[in-house]
Amino acid sequence: MEKTSLNETNQTWSLVEEGLFEYPITDGQKPSLLANRCTNCGKTFFPIRPLCPYCFGKGEMEEIKLDRRGIIYACTVIHRNSPAGIIAPYAYGYVDIPANKVRVFGLFEGSDPSSFTPGQEVEMVVDPIKVDDQGKQIIGYKFKPLL
Numbered sequence: 001m002e003k004t005s006l007n008e009t010n011q012t013w014s015l016v017e018e019g020l021f022e023y024p025i026t027d028g029q030k031p032s033l034l035a036n037r038c039t040n041c042g043k044t045f046f047p048i049r050p051l052c053p054y055c056f057g058k059g060e061m062e063e064i065k066l067d068r069r070g071i072i073y074a075c076t077v078i079h080r081n082s083p084a085g086i087i088a089p090y091a092y093g094y095v096d097i098p099a100n101k102v103r104v105f106g107l108f109e110g111s112d113p114s115s116f117t118p119g120q121e122v123e124m125v126v127d128p129i130k131v132d133d134q135g136k137q138i139i140g141y142k143f144k145p146l147l
Contacts, residue, residue, distance in 0.1 A: 014132065016140035020047055021126055022065070031126050032065035033141060035102065044102040067099035068124045070143065077113045085130040085138075089113045095122060095143050109142040121146040 015023060022031040037044045038052035040059025046066060051057055075093030082088075091113035096103050108116045109127055116122075122143035129140045 012136055013128075013139050014136045016129055016138050017047075021124075021141050023126070025126060030068060031124075032068055033104065033124060034063065035066050035100065036061045036063050037100075044100050046102055046104050064100070066097050066102065066104070066124075069099070069146065070095035070097045070104070070122055070124070072096075072108075072116060072118050072120045072122055072143075073103055074118055075108065075116045077116075085132070087130070091116050107140070107142045109144040115145070 019034060021033050022029070025031050033046055034048060035044055035046040036048045038055055038059040039062055040055045041052060043052060043054055044064065044066075045052075045061075048063065049061065052059060052061060073094040073096045075091055077089055077091045078086075079089050082090075086107070091108040091110070092106060093108065093116070094103050094105055106124075107129065108122070109125060110116065123146050125142055125144050126139055127142050128137040129142070130138050132138055
């Protein structure tokens with residue numbers, strides 16, 4: 001599939017959810033997931049939370065960008081189409097982001113969904129997830145193997 005720039009002037013894209021990652025994306029940009037960190041206890045959260053569940057408001061929540069690289073903690077392959085419209089087979093799981101001390105859940109991007117394994121290094125990308133009923137590609141974040 002030929003890809004075009006994922007920018008705000010391209011009307012063929014729609015976001016899976018606003019505020020998860022940097023958008024619009026300029027050509028050549030490597031976007032990051034958007035998270036926040038409590039200034040009191042230092043815990044990092046993705047997606048962004050309005051209040052720290054550990055401190056209950058004793059600290060401020062500062063917005064940060066997560067490192068793009070991570071390590072697969074756990075993964076699985078799904079062999080049935082998702083009710084949300086993701087075509088099987090596809091892989092998803094948890095990725096540890098050591099630089100930010102946080103674990104995130106996401107889809108994996110690759111030609112062989114069964115090729116993902118715990119301990120494997122991956123990098124976050126923004127890519128199409130599915131096509132909606134109006135023919136727009138829904139974009140979201142995924143993790144692909146580091147080469």
